[in-house]
Amino acid sequence: xxxxxxAVTSRPFRLGREALLxxxxxxxxxxxxxxxxxxxxxxxxxxxxRNSVDLAVICAAMTIIIILGGxxxxxxxxxxxxxxxxxxxxxxxxxxxxxxPMGLATGAVLGALNxxxxxxxxxxxxxxxxxxxxxxxAVLFLVIGGVWISGLPNTLSFLVLGEFAGLPAGIYVIxxxxxxxxxxxxxxxxxxxxxxxxxxxxxxRLVGIPVEKTKIQAYALIGLFAGVAAVLYVARLRNVEVNIxxxxxxxxxxxxxLGGANIRGGVGSLxxxxxxxxxIKMTQNGLVLIGVSSLWETVVxxxxxxxxxxxxxxxxxxxx
Amino acid sequence: MTYTKMxxxxxxxxxxxGSGATAQDDTTQIAxxxxxxxxxxxxxxxxxxxxxxxxxxxxxxxxxxxxxxxADQLRIFxxxxxxxxxxxxxxxxxxxxxxxxxxxxxxxxxxxxxxxADAPGSDRQYFVAQALDQDLGYTLxxxxxxxxxxxxxxxxxxxxxxxxxxxxxxxxxxxxxxxTYPEIEIVxxxxxxxxAERAYQFATDAMTRNPDLMAVLGMASTTCxxxxxxxxxxxxxxxxxxxxxxxxxxxxSYIKSGAMPFSVxxxxxxxxxxxxxxxxxxxxxxxxxxxLTVEGLEAPVRYLADSDILLLGPPSVFTAENVDDFDF
Numbered sequence: 001x002x003x004x005x006x007a008v009t010s011r012p013f014r015l016g017r018e019a020l021l022x023x024x025x026x027x028x029x030x031x032x033x034x035x036x037x038x039x040x041x042x043x044x045x046x047x048x049x050r051n052s053v054d055l056a057v058i059c060a061a062m063t064i065i066i067i068l069g070g071x072x073x074x075x076x077x078x079x080x081x082x083x084x085x086x087x088x089x090x091x092x093x094x095x096x097x098x099x100x101p102m103g104l105a106t107g108a109v110l111g112a113l114n115x116x117x118x119x120x121x122x123x124x125x126x127x128x129x130x131x132x133x134x135x136x137x138a139v140l141f142l143v144i145g146g147v148w149i150s151g152l153p154n155t156l157s158f159l160v161l162g163e164f165a166g167l168p169a170g171i172y173v174i175x176x177x178x179x180x181x182x183x184x185x186x187x188x189x190x191x192x193x194x195x196x197x198x199x200x201x202x203x204x205r206l207v208g209i210p211v212e213k214t215k216i217q218a219y220a221l222i223g224l225f226a227g228v229a230a231v232l233y234v235a236r237l238r239n240v241e242v243n244i245x246x247x248x249x250x251x252x253x254x255x256x257x258l259g260g261a262n263i264r265g266g267v268g269s270l271x272x273x274x275x276x277x278x279x280i281k282m283t284q285n286g287l288v289l290i291g292v293s294s295l296w297e298t299v300v301x302x303x304x305x306x307x308x309x310x311x312x313x314x315x316x317x318x319x320x
Numbered sequence: 321m322t323y324t325k326m327x328x329x330x331x332x333x334x335x336x337x338g339s340g341a342t343a344q345d346d347t348t349q350i351a352x353x354x355x356x357x358x359x360x361x362x363x364x365x366x367x368x369x370x371x372x373x374x375x376x377x378x379x380x381x382x383x384x385x386x387x388x389x390x391a392d393q394l395r396i397f398x399x400x401x402x403x404x405x406x407x408x409x410x411x412x413x414x415x416x417x418x419x420x421x422x423x424x425x426x427x428x429x430x431x432x433x434x435x436x437a438d439a440p441g442s443d444r445q446y447f448v449a450q451a452l453d454q455d456l457g458y459t460l461x462x463x464x465x466x467x468x469x470x471x472x473x474x475x476x477x478x479x480x481x482x483x484x485x486x487x488x489x490x491x492x493x494x495x496x497x498x499x500t501y502p503e504i505e506i507v508x509x510x511x512x513x514x515x516a517e518r519a520y521q522f523a524t525d526a527m528t529r530n531p532d533l534m535a536v537l538g539m540a541s542t543t544c545x546x547x548x549x550x551x552x553x554x555x556x557x558x559x560x561x562x563x564x565x566x567x568x569x570x571x572x573s574y575i576k577s578g579a580m581p582f583s584v585x586x587x588x589x590x591x592x593x594x595x596x597x598x599x600x601x602x603x604x605x606x607x608x609x610x611x612l613t614v615e616g617l618e619a620p621v622r623y624l625a626d627s628d629i630l631l632l633g634p635p636s637v638f639t640a641e642n643v644d645d646f647d648f
Contacts, residue, residue, distance in 0.1 A: 036529060038528045038529050038531070041528075043528065044528050047524050047525070047528060050553075051517075051520075051521050051524075137386070141357065141358050141386060144358060148359065148360055148545075148569070148570060150545055150569070150570060150572075150573060151572065151573035157553075161553055233517070236520075236549075236553075237516050237517060237520060237545065237546065237549050238545075238549065239516055239545045239549075241514075241515065241516050241542065241545065242356070242357075242358045242359055242386075242514075243387065243513070243514040243515045243542065244515060244516075244517075245515075246387070246513055246514065246515055247513060247515070284521060285521070285525050288508070288510060288521075288522060288525035288526065288529065289525055289528060289529045291508065291529070293510075294510045294511060294522070295481070295511065
């Protein structure tokens with residue numbers, strides 16, 4: 001019985017939610033393309049994709065964190081600190097092969113720090129990461145000290161802006177990230193432990209799963225991915241500004257929840273999260289193209305979030 | 321619990337001691353609250369202000385919110401009031417939020433100035449202005465027209481819609497376009513959350529929506545790297561012009577690449593200098609009845625009596641030729 005339940009929750013594709021999101025995406029695309037001849041073009045979809053890369057990368061790890069029963073609101077801060085380290089390293093004239101590992105390591109260390117606080121002190125993750133978020137943002141201010149880092153080299157821009165075999169480079173970055181995350185979550189014992197902890201932490205502890213260790217590793221992973229996102233951000237925009245990462249944590253959580261992750265843990269879908277990212281980025285893009293004030297975008301995203309959650313709640317009640 | 325109380329007690333004690341110490345000496349204390357902390361523009365303003373403070377023998381403190389948040393700005397304003405500063409200058413994010421606090425500060429005998437941006441409906445005494453909103457709007461559009469012609473589509477990317485000065489510049493640009501360049505069409509005005517990423521997105525989307533777009537104009541320094549990057553990444557340098565109210569340091573690499581051929585702004589160090597100078601002048605009982613000559617500033621300061629504005633001078637245009645002469 002327990003085995004059966006675990007099999008259901010760890011199904012890689014939750015068809016119900018993905019189908020629902022697909023319908024929402026198609027409806028959205030139809031509306032936008034009817035209103036603007038420029039929406040449904042190769043060039044515009046490349047633009048949407050380029051704008052989605054950093055959020056998509058963070059969402060892959062956010063899905064794993066939410067399946068674990070956790071949450072990380074500090075990803076924007078981690079991204080910011082990693083980006084500052086990357087920017088400063090570039091300014092000192094360091095080459096890509098030094099700069100990139102430094103950025104990734106910064107992310108992983110800050111993420112692991114979150115993990116240690118959460119696992120060792122049992123402070124609820126939302127509170128712990130809220131606290132570290134404030135600290136990370138303060139670090140950003142203290143290091144930058146009022147001077148934007150701008151005019152950074154564009155040697156890595158091809159990761160986001162380039163093209164391989166006729167497809168935008170961003171597709172490969174997203175593809176590799178999601179394949180890696182999927183294998184990790186669904187094809188390794190570590191991934192099964194994450195699902196088990198998210199379903200029932202106490203039982204997981206009783207059957208001997210190293211809960212603390214797994215948590216620290218999972219938060220280090222999301223930190224690492226925030227580091228990847230920082231590399232991609234700097235590669236694309238070539239500057240580090242004071243407000244970097246402001247909204248990315250909330251967008252990531254919204255996309256992940258839209259994608260079918262249950263905030264109480266145990267359930268989540270990587271493909272769904274990716275579709276959630278596309279929904280958010282497509283809304284931001286499409287509203288501008290059809291000439292609707294950008295102030296409406298959060299209304300659309302918020303409304304869909306509520307609709308999806310209500311449908312979920314109704315469905316849950318029926319099956320019960 | 322007791323720990324918290326102890327902590328609060330010691331903080332309160334610290335505050336009392338701190339304010340006691342400052343109240344004893346007679347040095348004039350002047351505070352300035354920018355719209356956001358930590359951007360090069362306000363750092364440059366602080367440099368000018370510090371220079372004036374050193375010359376005039378006053379104490380100058382500058383502290384702003386970490387995001388463009390009107391409530392945080394109000395909190396900082398009130399903390400300066402409570403600390404008993406003689407002069408508080410502010411670059412308001414939102415006039416309505418600040419109005420009652422400005423009135424209360426005036427009642428407490430504090431000299432309240434607006435500087436860098438105005439709150440015309442409040443009880444502030446003077447607005448220390450860098451340049452008239454109208455001049456700035458006209459200059460940006462005139463310089464754009466001089467480079468790409470007087471007919472075509474222009475998109476505007478701004479920061480938060482609550483920042484009054486930017487709304488004024490947009491209005492001035494629209495007014496100039498309507499009155500002088502009837503062939504110019506302003507196709508969109510979008511507002512970012514202060515990140516370069518959103519400015520980049522809006523500029524790219526505007527170019528997608530209008531394949532014949534002529535120019536993207538950025539209202540805030542926070543929007544400049546994003547819109548210039550969008551022009552570079554779109555491979556349309558020379559086809560689409562980006563320009564805006566951007567500090568030379570922020571715009572420098574794009575001015576040199578040609579993505580952003582020029583930027584319009586003023587010298588914020590001079591503005592900071594003038595703000596402190598005016599604060600000190602008023603504290604010492606000075607009265608403003610006409611144009612002023614300020615030592616340390618090149619151009620005379622104009623006084624616009626009907627709106628109580630002190631005007632630093634005409635806007636500067638930064639191009640590839642002169643951008644390296646400035647560092648802010």
